[in-house]
Amino acid sequence: MSELERVATATPDDNVAVAPPEVDLIHDSDDRLRPEFVSEVLDLVEAGDNEAARARVAPLHPADVADLIELARVDERDGLVAALAGIVDADVVAELNDYVRETLIDEMAPEQVADLAGQLDTDDAVAILEDLEEDEQRAVLRAMEPDDRAAIEEALTYPEESAGRLMQRELIxxxxxxxxxxxxxxxxxxxxxxxxxxxxxxxxxxxxxxxxxxxxxxxxxxxxxxxxxxxxxxxxxxxxxxxxxxxxxxxxxxxxxxxxxxxxxxxxxxxxxxDDIVHIIQEEAGEDVLLLSGAGDGDINEPVRFAVRTRLTWLIINLGTAIVAASVVGLFQGEISRLALLAVLMPIVSGMGGNAGTQTLAVVVRALATNQLTSSNTVRMIARELKIALANGLSLGLLIGTGVALVYANPLLGSVMGTAMIINNLVAGLAGIMVPVALDRMKIDPAVSSAVFVTMATDVMGFFSFLGLAALVGLGS
CATH class of the missing domain: 3.10.580.10 (CBS-domain)
Known part of the structure; x- marks a missing residue:
C-alpha cells in the first residue's frame, strides 16, 4: 500500500499524522469577509503600507475585492481603491454594487472608463455605461475601440432591463x-x-x-x-x-x-x-419584496437623499389612506364615547385583517411574478384564497370572540368582535388577490402599490364592520 493510500484509509489508532484542516482567516462560515480581515486591510492602507495591503488582498476573488470596497466607509473607499491599484480591475468593477460603482466611475477619466469597459463582456460594459450622464457616456464611447463602441451603442438602443441589455455579443x-x-x-x-x-x-x-x-x-x-x-x-x-x-x-x-x-x-x-440570470433572479426577488414595503431600492449604499425621497413618497400616500380609515372611525364617535372599550378593541380587528391581507398579497405577487397565476386560473385562485380567508376568519373570530366575552363578561361584545373578525378576513383575502391582479391587468407592477390599497381596505372595513355592528346591536346604549 502506498503512503497516500495508507493515509487515506487510516483509522485514529494507526498513528498517522494527518494535517488539521486549514483555517480560513479571510472568510467566515457564511463565506463573508471577516471583520478582522477588513479592518486589517484598511489599517494597512491608512498607515500607508499599500504593498502589504495589496499582498493581503491579491488572493481574493474579484467578487470578494468588490465586497471589501463596499464594506469600507465612504470616506475610506478612494484611498482603498488607490492603494489596490492593479487589483481593482474590470472584473472587480463589474462586481461592485451599482451605487458604489457609479461613485467610483465618476472619479475616473473617460479614457480609464473606456479601458475598463473594453475588457468586459458587452453586458457588463453596458451595465457600467448605462447610468452615466449623456455627455459622460459619449466621452467614454469616443475613447473606446470602434468594434466595442458599436456593440455597446447598439445595446444601449434596447429598453432597460431587456434581453438586449442583458445579452453578450461574444458567442460561437x-x-x-x-x-x-x-x-x-x-x-x-x-x-x-x-x-x-x-x-x-x-x-x-x-x-x-x-x-x-x-x-x-x-x-x-x-x-x-x-x-x-x-x-x-x-x-x-x-x-x-x-x-x-x-x-x-x-x-x-x-x-x-x-x-x-x-x-x-x-x-x-x-x-x-x-450566470447573468442568477443576478437577475436575485435582483427581481429582492425588488418585489422592497416594492411591497415602499422602501425603494432598499440598498444600504443608496444615498440618503434618494432613500428619503422614495420612502417619504409612499409614507405620504399611506398617510392619506390612514386619514380615510380615521374618517370611518369618526362616524362612530358617539358609540365610542359611550363605550370606550370599543376604542381598545377595534385596532385588533383592523390589525389582524392587515396581516391576513399581507399574507395573501405576498402569495399572489409571487404567483404573478413566476407566471403561476394567469387568466386561466384566476377564478380558481380567488376561490382558494376566499376559502383560506373564511377558515382563518372563523378560527380567529371564535378565538377572539370567546376571549372578549369571557374577559369583559359581555357575550354581545364578543359576538360583535368575532363577526367583525370574520368579515375583515374575507375582505383581506379578496383585496389581497383582486388588487394585484387588477394592477397586473392594467400593466402596472403589482408589487409597487398593492400594499397601500390592501391596507386601506382592511383598515376601513375593520373599523366599519366592528363599529358598525356595535352601533347596530346597540352596544354602549
Missing part, C-alpha cells in the same frame, strides 16, 4: 453545412473568439439559429460527422426586447445554461448565460 456560431472537424479547427484557429461558452450555435444562410451543439457532443464525435447530425434543433430563443424577468423565467422553466437572442427578423444577435 457556425454554418450548418460544416462538419465537426471544421468546428474544432475553427475553435482552435486563434481568431478572437468568445472566452466562455457552453454550446455552439448553428446558423443558416441568413444567420438565423437552426440548432445548438453542446461542447460535450462536439468533443465526443468523429471529425467527419456533419454538425447537422448532432445538433439539437429544438432550442429556446429569446427575443431581444423581452423583459429580463421573463428571460429568467424561461431559464428556470427549461433549465437552460445559455440561450440565443434573436432580433425581430429572427437573426442571431447575442446570447445570455446562466
Amino acid at each position: 456560431a457556425v454554418p450548418e453545412h460544416w462538419d465537426v472537424g471544421q468546428v474544432i479547427d475553427y475553435l482552435r484557429s486563434g481568431e478572437q473568439l468568445a472566452d466562455d461558452f457552453w454550446e455552439v450555435f448553428v446558423v443558416g444562410p441568413r444567420h438565423h439559429p437552426v440548432g445548438t451543439c453542446k461542447l460535450s457532443a462536439i468533443l465526443r464525435t468523429r471529425r467527419e460527422v456533419p454538425v447537422a447530425e448532432i445538433m439539437a434543433r429544438e432550442q429556446t430563443l429569446i427575443p431581444v426586447d423581452m423583459d429580463q424577468e421573463d428571460v429568467a423565467l424561461r431559464f428556470q422553466k427549461y433549465a437552460l445554461v445559455s440561450a440565443a437572442v434573436v432580433d425581430k427578423s429572427g437573426r442571431l444577435v447575442g446570447m445570455i448565460t446562466v
Whole structure:
C-alpha cells in the first residue's frame, strides 16, 4: 500500500499524522469577509503600507475585492481603491454594487472608463455605461475601440432591463453545412473568439439559429460527422426586447445554461448565460419584496437623499389612506364615547385583517411574478384564497370572540368582535388577490402599490364592520 493510500484509509489508532484542516482567516462560515480581515486591510492602507495591503488582498476573488470596497466607509473607499491599484480591475468593477460603482466611475477619466469597459463582456460594459450622464457616456464611447463602441451603442438602443441589455455579443456560431472537424479547427484557429461558452450555435444562410451543439457532443464525435447530425434543433430563443424577468423565467422553466437572442427578423444577435440570470433572479426577488414595503431600492449604499425621497413618497400616500380609515372611525364617535372599550378593541380587528391581507398579497405577487397565476386560473385562485380567508376568519373570530366575552363578561361584545373578525378576513383575502391582479391587468407592477390599497381596505372595513355592528346591536346604549 502506498503512503497516500495508507493515509487515506487510516483509522485514529494507526498513528498517522494527518494535517488539521486549514483555517480560513479571510472568510467566515457564511463565506463573508471577516471583520478582522477588513479592518486589517484598511489599517494597512491608512498607515500607508499599500504593498502589504495589496499582498493581503491579491488572493481574493474579484467578487470578494468588490465586497471589501463596499464594506469600507465612504470616506475610506478612494484611498482603498488607490492603494489596490492593479487589483481593482474590470472584473472587480463589474462586481461592485451599482451605487458604489457609479461613485467610483465618476472619479475616473473617460479614457480609464473606456479601458475598463473594453475588457468586459458587452453586458457588463453596458451595465457600467448605462447610468452615466449623456455627455459622460459619449466621452467614454469616443475613447473606446470602434468594434466595442458599436456593440455597446447598439445595446444601449434596447429598453432597460431587456434581453438586449442583458445579452453578450461574444458567442460561437457556425454554418450548418460544416462538419465537426471544421468546428474544432475553427475553435482552435486563434481568431478572437468568445472566452466562455457552453454550446455552439448553428446558423443558416441568413444567420438565423437552426440548432445548438453542446461542447460535450462536439468533443465526443468523429471529425467527419456533419454538425447537422448532432445538433439539437429544438432550442429556446429569446427575443431581444423581452423583459429580463421573463428571460429568467424561461431559464428556470427549461433549465437552460445559455440561450440565443434573436432580433425581430429572427437573426442571431447575442446570447445570455446562466450566470447573468442568477443576478437577475436575485435582483427581481429582492425588488418585489422592497416594492411591497415602499422602501425603494432598499440598498444600504443608496444615498440618503434618494432613500428619503422614495420612502417619504409612499409614507405620504399611506398617510392619506390612514386619514380615510380615521374618517370611518369618526362616524362612530358617539358609540365610542359611550363605550370606550370599543376604542381598545377595534385596532385588533383592523390589525389582524392587515396581516391576513399581507399574507395573501405576498402569495399572489409571487404567483404573478413566476407566471403561476394567469387568466386561466384566476377564478380558481380567488376561490382558494376566499376559502383560506373564511377558515382563518372563523378560527380567529371564535378565538377572539370567546376571549372578549369571557374577559369583559359581555357575550354581545364578543359576538360583535368575532363577526367583525370574520368579515375583515374575507375582505383581506379578496383585496389581497383582486388588487394585484387588477394592477397586473392594467400593466402596472403589482408589487409597487398593492400594499397601500390592501391596507386601506382592511383598515376601513375593520373599523366599519366592528363599529358598525356595535352601533347596530346597540352596544354602549
